[in-house]
Amino acid sequence: MRPTRLVPLTVENSTGRYADLIRAKTGTGQLSPGTAEIYVRDVLTFCEMAGPHRVLDELTGEDIDEVLLAFARKPDGRRRVPAAASAPQSAASQSRFRRSLTVFFRHAVLSGWVQLDPMPAATVRARERGGLRTERRALTREQAGGLITAARSLADDPPDAARRDDQRTELRDALVVVMLATLGPRVSELVGADLEHFFTSDGVRYWRVLGKGGRTRDLPLPPPVAALLDAYTAEGRPRLDRGREGRALLLSWRGRRLARGDVQPVIDRVLRRVAPADRRAVTPHGLRHTTATHLLAAATDLDAVRRVLGHSDLSTLTRYRDALPGELEAAMRVHPLLPP
Incomplete structure (x- = not known):
């Protein structure tokens, strides 16, 4: 059941609490450390892009779209090869990031941090994968x-x-x-x-x-x-x-x-x-x-x-x-x- 009282938190406070919760789930075996690391990294990236001092409940679907677009253009810093490191995020990474935000805002609704979930109003989606990919992952x-x-x-x-x-x-x-x-x-x-x-x-x-x-x-x-x-x-x-x-x-x-x-x-x-x-x-x-x-x-x-x-x-x-x-x-x- 949704809480009746709103708890106004900043983006920084809410993502910090959520990250602590995710890390705690590794101790109970609910999440593997690798999966938890990905979720935490995504919400902390969201905090940086959305603005840490903004009130979470004030974010709209348009704000989420701006974050999703900024993430899509963000260079893939995991790579050390210069040409690959400057490439934007792949469709798979964009989809994963959106899923991480979806789960985060579901938790925010249940915790009373937001009155309405802004994710359904977000329109930016990564290119759907299917059929032949434009860039193959497997080596020949x-x-x-x-x-x-x-x-x-x-x-x-x-x-x-x-x-x-x-x-x-x-x-x-x-x-x-x-x-x-x-x-x-x-x-x-x-x-x-x-x-x-x-x-x-x-x-x-x-x-x-x-x-x-x-x-x-x-x-x-x-x-x-x-x-x-x-x-x-x-x-x-x-x-x-x-x-x-x-x-x-x-x-x-x-x-x-x-x-x-x-x-x-x-x-x-x-x-x-x-x-x-x-x-x-x-x-x-x-x-x-x-x-x-x-x-x-x-x-x-x-x-x-x-x-x-x-x-x-x-x-x-x-x-x-x-x-x-x-x-x-x-x-x-x-x-x-x-x-x-």
């Missing part, structure tokens, strides 16, 4: 192969004379890129991995992935990935004499667990080693799309792909499947109703 086989080859070659590089042995991160960077490109984990799952999450059963190495909603999945590692993992843990992972970072798999050379924001710079560093003809900027989520696209293109069982990615529903796979160059022509060459 050549692009993905070039990235993986560049990553695996890091382990063979001679030591950099300008850096101490305990400051080398080549094996770690190689492992990060190869795992993202071949296994397709969420970036939060990758940085949250601990050493004890990896085990061997009947001669096969597995990664027990801690996924969304507290769900786990045991993911078998292809032999090249398992070999790279062993090389990193034996030679490239810092030796810690303190328990502050626990048993985190991926560490900085200072011995701190990698954060989500540390992963994109790793990819960008490896990309610089790829031949220009096969180089294309990509995000961690784009590598997740790459895994799904190529597993599905190879006619891998749909349910197996779903389990690799950690989806609860098969329908989610349709959002991760990108068109590959030449696949329609190849399908028509081997049409099942026509003789060869």
